Amino acid sequence: MPHVPLVSPGPPLTADQRQRYARQLALEQIGDLGQRRLAAARVLMVGAGGLGSPVLTALAAAGVGTIGIVDSDSVEVSNLHRQTIYTMADLTQPKAEAAAAALRARNPLIQVVAHQTRLTAANVLSLVDDYDIVVDGTDNFATRHLAHDAAAQLHKPYVWGSVLRFDGLVTTFWVDGPHGGTRLEDLFPSTPGADEAETCAVAGVLGSVCAGIGAMMASETLKLIVGFGEPLFGRLLVHDGLDASWREVSYRAAHTPASAPDAAQQPVDTSHSQVHTHPAPVATAAAPLTPDEVTSAELAGLLADRQAGSADFVLVDIREPWEREIVAIDGSALVPMAQLLTDQARTVMEPDDRVILYCHHGTRSEYARGVLRDNGWSNVTHLAGGIDDWVRHIEPAKPRY
Numbered sequence: 001m002p003h004v005p006l007v008s009p010g011p012p013l014t015a016d017q018r019q020r021y022a023r024q025l026a027l028e029q030i031g032d033l034g035q036r037r038l039a040a041a042r043v044l045m046v047g048a049g050g051l052g053s054p055v056l057t058a059l060a061a062a063g064v065g066t067i068g069i070v071d072s073d074s075v076e077v078s079n080l081h082r083q084t085i086y087t088m089a090d091l092t093q094p095k096a097e098a099a100a101a102a103l104r105a106r107n108p109l110i111q112v113v114a115h116q117t118r119l120t121a122a123n124v125l126s127l128v129d130d131y132d133i134v135v136d137g138t139d140n141f142a143t144r145h146l147a148h149d150a151a152a153q154l155h156k157p158y159v160w161g162s163v164l165r166f167d168g169l170v171t172t173f174w175v176d177g178p179h180g181g182t183r184l185e186d187l188f189p190s191t192p193g194a195d196e197a198e199t200c201a202v203a204g205v206l207g208s209v210c211a212g213i214g215a216m217m218a219s220e221t222l223k224l225i226v227g228f229g230e231p232l233f234g235r236l237l238v239h240d241g242l243d244a245s246w247r248e249v250s251y252r253a254a255h256t257p258a259s260a261p262d263a264a265q266q267p268v269d270t271s272h273s274q275v276h277t278h279p280a281p282v283a284t285a286a287a288p289l290t291p292d293e294v295t296s297a298e299l300a301g302l303l304a305d306r307q308a309g310s311a312d313f314v315l316v317d318i319r320e321p322w323e324r325e326i327v328a329i330d331g332s333a334l335v336p337m338a339q340l341l342t343d344q345a346r347t348v349m350e351p352d353d354r355v356i357l358y359c360h361h362g363t364r365s366e367y368a369r370g371v372l373r374d375n376g377w378s379n380v381t382h383l384a385g386g387i388d389d390w391v392r393h394i395e396p397a398k399p400r401y
Contacts, residue, residue: 005227010040029228044131051137054214082207166241168213358383
């Protein structure tokens, strides 16, 4: 059903725009006015990876006037099977800049802004405030939390997708949406268990599933901008690539406005669906936008201080044993993430210890930090960027994987 367009129309279309978007202009739901709304729209894509690639190319092709890309990584050969916006010529290049260059080459009629940076508490609000919609394709729990909470605080729609193995999810959260609006915690009301914190790097992913979910995320974004169709407010699409099925899971706001107390409904129960394979951190209105991590340079200094006897902490490698055989940070102890809360783990790190966690790229350790804090550890941080960042900046002679 039609809904209020998010973006006001821009100036009249040029001859080049009319020629390029002719087949889209022919759609009654878009037409001249809708295309002008697209040209005036500003969309922030967080993550230029497996989901970001199809989202970005679709939005650029559709004529979204300004696209911002936030990503701090560089292109690696293992990205290419699913991150189709890149080519072999982009290897080692910053992702945000390489993706921006690719979009400019595809459509010179739009503006593309590369934000080659990590989304942090210090920059998230200023970044989000400059755009109309946030689209999140990251697999990093803390980044999702930051992006969602900033979008909610600034009353921006937040289009979210996730992929793992052969499964995919997509929905749209918006505090100003219908029925009291929706937030991330309405769908994921509790912190997932450690066995649910897998990422594509660990569990794997089929690249074509990324393309399918990314296409749906792009469609959601275009619908919001122009005001056609029915956005996924309170509806989660679940895709199973193995049996080629799509199904819908309904959910509602956990807390409805005081003016409608009788409409309150419980959060959706995801315990018997594929939703649990794509967990997200619990977000609340009062959740602080504050990271808690150390950089590779800071960790190197701390290790030197510990060697000199002026620092006391436990450095814990939460990767799998096969990963540690490839490369490890000297002076660390191995506690695979699935064993974090076992009695054996407590022989390595007591709840009163100062603990620094690390993994491959920082995603698992960021999540594990929250798990430990929820279970009695009071002084836990993690290595931003994981051992991959450590090797690149501190011990470049060691292997990367």
